[in-house]
Amino acid sequence: MSERIQLSDYPRVRRIDEKKPPELRFSPQAVEELERIKQHYPTKRAAMLPALWIAQREYGGYLPPEALMEVAYRLGTSYAVVEGVASFYTMYNKRPVGRVMLEVCTNLTCSICGGYEVLRYLEQKLGIRVGETTPDGQFTLTEVECLNDCGNAPVMQVGNRYVGNLTPEKIDALLEELKQTDQHTVVQLADTVVQCHLSESDRQAIAEALAKSSVSQEVDNG
Amino acid sequence: MGELRVLFQHRDVPGIENLAVYEQHGGYSALRKALGMTRQQVIDEVKASGVRGRGGAGFPAWIKWNGIPKDERQPHYVLCNADEGEPGTFKDRELMMRLPHQLIEGMIIAGYATLAKVGYIYIRGEYTEPARAMRRAIDEAYQAGYLGKNILGSGVDFDLYIHMGAGSYECGEESAMMSSLMGERGQPRLKFPHAPLPTIAGLWDCPTLINNVETLSCVPAIIRNGGAWYASMGTEKSTGTKIFSVSGHVNKPGNYEVEMGTPLMELLELAGGVKGKLKAVIPGGSSVPILPAEKCEVNLDYESLQAAGTMLGSGGFMVLNDTVCIVRFMRRTAAFYAHESCGKCTPCREGTRWMVKIFDRILAGGGRMEDIDLLLDICDQIDGRSYCGLGDAAAWPIRASIKHYRHEYEYYIQHGHSIVEAQAQAIAV
Numbered sequence: 049m050s051e052r053i054q055l056s057d058y059p060r061v062r063r064i065d066e067k068k069p070p071e072l073r074f075s076p077q078a079v080e081e082l083e084r085i086k087q088h089y090p091t092k093r094a095a096m097l098p099a100l101w102i103a104q105r106e107y108g109g110y111l112p113p114e115a116l117m118e119v120a121y122r123l124g125t126s127y128a129v130v131e132g133v134a135s136f137y138t139m140y141n142k143r144p145v146g147r148v149m150l151e152v153c154t155n156l157t158c159s160i161c162g163g164y165e166v167l168r169y170l171e172q173k174l175g176i177r178v179g180e181t182t183p184d185g186q187f188t189l190t191e192v193e194c195l196n197d198c199g200n201a202p203v204m205q206v207g208n209r210y211v212g213n214l215t216p217e218k219i220d221a222l223l224e225e226l227k228q229t230d231q232h233t234v235v236q237l238a239d240t241v242v243q244c245h246l247s248e249s250d251r252q253a254i255a256e257a258l259a260k261s262s263v264s265q266e267v268d269n270g
Numbered sequence: 271m272g273e274l275r276v277l278f279q280h281r282d283v284p285g286i287e288n289l290a291v292y293e294q295h296g297g298y299s300a301l302r303k304a305l306g307m308t309r310q311q312v313i314d315e316v317k318a319s320g321v322r323g324r325g326g327a328g329f330p331a332w333i334k335w336n337g338i339p340k341d342e343r344q345p346h347y348v349l350c351n352a353d354e355g356e357p358g359t360f361k362d363r364e365l366m367m368r369l370p371h372q373l374i375e376g377m378i379i380a381g382y383a384t385l386a387k388v389g390y391i392y393i394r395g396e397y398t399e400p401a402r403a404m405r406r407a408i409d410e411a412y413q414a415g416y417l418g419k420n421i422l423g424s425g426v427d428f429d430l431y432i433h434m435g436a437g438s439y440e441c442g443e444e445s446a447m448m449s450s451l452m453g454e455r456g457q458p459r460l461k462f463p464h465a466p467l468p469t470i471a472g473l474w475d476c477p478t479l480i481n482n483v484e485t486l487s488c489v490p491a492i493i494r495n496g497g498a499w500y501a502s503m504g505t506e507k508s509t510g511t512k513i514f515s516v517s518g519h520v521n522k523p524g525n526y527e528v529e530m531g532t533p534l535m536e537l538l539e540l541a542g543g544v545k546g547k548l549k550a551v552i553p554g555g556s557s558v559p560i561l562p563a564e565k566c567e568v569n570l571d572y573e574s575l576q577a578a579g580t581m582l583g584s585g586g587f588m589v590l591n592d593t594v595c596i597v598r599f600m601r602r603t604a605a606f607y608a609h610e611s612c613g614k615c616t617p618c619r620e621g622t623r624w625m626v627k628i629f630d631r632i633l634a635g636g637g638r639m640e641d642i643d644l645l646l647d648i649c650d651q652i653d654g655r656s657y658c659g660l661g662d663a664a665a666w667p668i669r670a671s672i673k674h675y676r677h678e679y680e681y682y683i684q685h686g687h688s689i690v691e692a693q694a695q696a697i698a699v
Contacts, residue, residue, distance in 0.1 A: 088431040089452075090345070090474055096453030097436055101395075123453075136455040136612075139395045139437035156357045156556055157517040159602050160594050193439065193606055194357035194556075195396055198517035198586070199524045208398040237398065241434045244393075244401040248409040 070117040078102050080257045081242060082122060084250040092123050096133050099123055100140055101241045109234035110141035138192075141234065146181040146188035148226050148233045151205040155194035161201035166214050167191060173223065186227070207233030208240040271569075273540055274503065274529040276511045277487050281368050287403055289410040292371040298416055300490035304379045305424045309340075312383040316489070318497025320509035325351055325442075325482030326555065326584040327659075328508075328572050334479055337469035338384040344476040346386035348377055349451070351482045352393040352400070353435055353442040356555035357606060358586025361513040362483035364525050366393070366400035369487065370407035374430065376489035378416060381428040384479045388429050392447050395436040404432055439610035443658040444480045446612065448473050457614045458658035482584075484513060504530030508571035512585055514553075516541040519591040530571040537570060537587065546591035550674075554583020556603055557663030559670030560596075579670070595688040596675040600668055601629035607664035618661035621652040625668060632679070635686030642679050646672055 074082070082102055086095045099122060103115040111134055113127075120130045134140045150170060154163040167189075171177055174187050181188040197203045200212025211222060226233075246254070275281070285291040292298070304312050317332035338346060350373065354362040365373060377389045393401045408430055411417045419427050433451055440446045441456040450456040451473060459465065472478025488510065492500045501509045508530040514537055517523045521542030528537055534551065538544060548563040553570065558581040561568070568578045575582050590599070608622040625648055628641050649665035656662070672679060681689040 088433075091452065093453040094451060097434065097450065100436065101434070133453065133455055136457075137395070137436035137438050139435075154602070155606060156552075156599070156602060157588055160518060160590065160599070193609060194355065196354050196356075196360045196363055196394075198358055198360055198515065198588070201517060201523070205396055210399065240398045240402065241395060244398065244405045244432050244434060247405075247412065247431075249412070 070121050071114060072118055072121070073114070074102065074106050074118060074122070076258055076261060077254065078106050079122075080254040081246060081250075084254060085245050088245070093125060096123060096130070097137075098242060098245050100130075100134055100137075101238050104140060105235050105238035105242060108144075109147075109232055109238070110144050144181075145234055147186050147230075148206065149188045149190065151190050151192045151195075153193070153195045153197075153201070153203050153205075154191050157198035158194075158202045162214070163202040166202045166204065166219065169216055169219060173219070187223075207231070207236045271529050271532040272536055273526060273532075274511050275527050276491050276500075276503070277365065277369070277372065277484065277513060278525070278527045279491075281364075287368060287370055287407065289371060289407070289414055292369075296494065297371055297490075298375055300493040301375050301378055301416065302422065304382055304493050305422060305426065309383045309385070312379060312493065315492055315497040316383075319488070319492045319500035320497070320507075321485065321488050321492065321500060322508065322572065323482060324484035324488075324512065324584070326356065326557070326581075328582060331481060331485050334469055334481070335380070335383055337467060338386075338477045338479055339470070340385070342385055345388065345474075346384055347473045347476060347478045348381045348384065348386045348389040349444075349447070349473065349478055349480045350377055350389065350391040350486055351442060351444065351447060351480060352391050352397070352404075353447060354397070354483070354584075355394060355439040355442045355610075356557060356584045356586050357603075358515060358517055358552065358555045358588040359584045360515045360517075361525050361585055363397060363400050365483050365487050365513075366397070367403045370403045371411065372487045372490055373404070373483055374407055374411050374416070376486035377430060378421065378428050379489050379493060380479055380481065380486060382426055384477070386479065387427045388431070390431050390433050390451060390473075392433050392435060392441070392451055394441070395434050397434075401432060401434060408432070438612075439606075440612040440658070440660060443660065444468060446658060447480070448478070455612070457612045458656075458660075460657065484585075505569075505571045505573070507573055508582075512570065512582070514570070514585045514587040516587045516589065518589040519545040519594075520589045521545060528570065531569045531574070534566050534568050534570055538566075538589065541589075544589060544591060546593060548589070549592045549594055550590045550596075552580075552586070552588040552590070552667075554581045555586030556588075556606065556667060557581075557659070558583040559666050560674060562674045593690060593694070595682075595690040596671050596678045597629070597632060597682045597688065600671045601626070601633060603667050604629055604664070607660065611660060611664070615656035615661060617652045617655040618664065621648045621661070622664045624648055625664075632682055637679075637683035637686075639680070639683055641683065642672060642676065 085098045099119045107115040116130045120127045152167045178191050197210050202214045203212045280286045280295045313335045321331050323329045435441050438456045441450045445459040446456045468478045504510050511527050513527045526540050551561045561580045572582050604625045608626045611618045611622045613619045649669045652661045653665040
């Protein structure tokens with residue numbers, strides 16, 4: 049596991065032309081959210097992490113080079129700077145992931161309380177190895193470092209919640225439950241993180257700004 | 271000595287995460303009291319309490335508070351370290367989920383005392399459940415006038431923002447946390463005495479007070495009851511109470527708040543006793559040296575644990591029984607630090623990965639006797655040779671494990687399998 053640590057694992061398939069204005073895909077709401085979050089800090093640059101979270105949500109659960117380009121554009125910085133930051137943090141996905149990401153902790157307490165058994169069980173149950181996605185694109189299985197809920201070991205993270213004290217029965221029930229929904233847990237997690245940044249007055253201001261822009265659009269159309 | 275709830279006094283009150291219930295139990299009375307005191311009086315109470323940083327280092331909190339310039343030439347900031355990442359620790363998680371207002375109150379008081387108008391809570395990206403609890407509580411506090419402009423008509427302003435990480439252990443280190451908050455890679459910066467302390471030049475080169483969730487959560491009780499009251503608990507140099515996150519092979523894992531100086535065995539009893547036969551304890555999170563069972567007759571305070579060759583750390587109290595193979599456990603520890611090393615300093619970046627390779631060789635049955643001394647040598651080369659404490663933290667547990675369990679390493683290298691399994695099989699036969 050240690051070999052892959054420091055190398056940026058960004059796919060180098062396409063080169064980004066920095067001179068061309070990027071294709072912007074943030075929704076009006078995402079634009080407003082970012083504007084409010086920027087006001088929490090004295091510099092635009094500080095909004096980098098939240099901006100990447102917004103991008104991860106807007107681009108469907110991962111950060112393709114276009115997403116990094118859009119973040120660079122919106123924060124007035126370069127692609128290289130954004131990639132440098134994005135590649136440092138493990139929760140920003142560099143490649144497409146499944147609809148449900150199962151992140152199993154195998155750190156110290158979990159390792160002695162059955163974390164590896166959970167991982168093996170899920171591998172067998174889903175028919176994939178750690179780091180892979182099921183062929184139908186539903187599940188991605190990953191091994192993560194300490195989630196810090198060791199009192200409930202073994203623990204895994206699914207979207208914006210932790211599931212602890214895992215047993216085969218509990219895992220079976222969880223997988224059934226997840227199959228019933230069409231919730232994209234990675235997008236849901238990113239959205240939860242973004243919403244945690246926004247205060248009540250931020251949320252009101254965003255709603256007002258969106259209402260105003262839709263009114264003006266109607267006027268334009270009418 | 272024994273269990274003593276100060277931070278957790280109201281933990282089990284239903285609805286304590288809501289403002290109204292928190293107020294019914296004396297919530298925000300400390301803030302009102304603090305606003306009626308001078309800033310220096312507030313700092314002096316914290317000084318009298320003797321409370322030390324609960325994030326792991328145990329640095330006296332008041333020195334940081336007092337070190338912030340007393341004039342307002344630049345903006346000042348309060349930064350709460352809620353990037354709880356130390357393996358084995360889950361106290362901040364519970365403090366934020368159950369008692370978010372206690373932390374907010376502590377932060378406002380810290381802001382008042384240090385002339386800060388803005389505070390940030392840096393919460394790790396995985397902690398969405400605690401972050402949502404904090405979000406709700408902050409919104410409530412704004413509505414009630416505890417946050418924002420002119421708090422309770424005192425003329426004091428304080429805004430509190432949540433900033434979330436995105437998966438990095440390193441960001442729990444204060445200078446890396448500041449880098450991360452400013453939108454950079456979470457790598458540490460040059461430190462005192464080679465660079466000014468964060469209290470002089472922190473976030474955006476402005477004075478910044480950085481404290482752990484647990485430290486700031488102590489503040490309301492200290493102000494309400496006085497620093498002397500807080501100092502009357504615990505030992506002379508380790509005052510007050512400490513929350514230990516007990517996990518691993520115990521019957522009732524969970525967070526336990528005990529008076530500093532409580533015997534270690536008493537904490538084990540509180541947690542329902544050991545499952546099986548006690549082999550060792552790691553009393554302060556993965557970074558601290560392991561404590562074998564025969565040395566567990568020790569008190570839980572900074573000085574006693576140091577004398578026993580380990581540390582209080584962050585209070586991540588992991589209990590291992592005799593089914594645990596130390597070599598494999600330490601391989602997992604080494605792999606963690608190799609994964610989380612940020613890559614800035616060569617000894618840590620290369621050394622941690624080299625150690626994992628050596629462990630893998632031993633576990634695959636290809637170990638050599640000199641590998642043990644090689645591991646010790648690498649530990650010596652990393653320790654003290656990195657910008658931040660991650661390098662030290664990667665070296666200490668490995669070194670201690672070889673010191674106490676050298677025979678397990680030797681057995682593994684000679685036989686290609688663990689002594690623990692060999693013993694278990696021998697008993698079964």
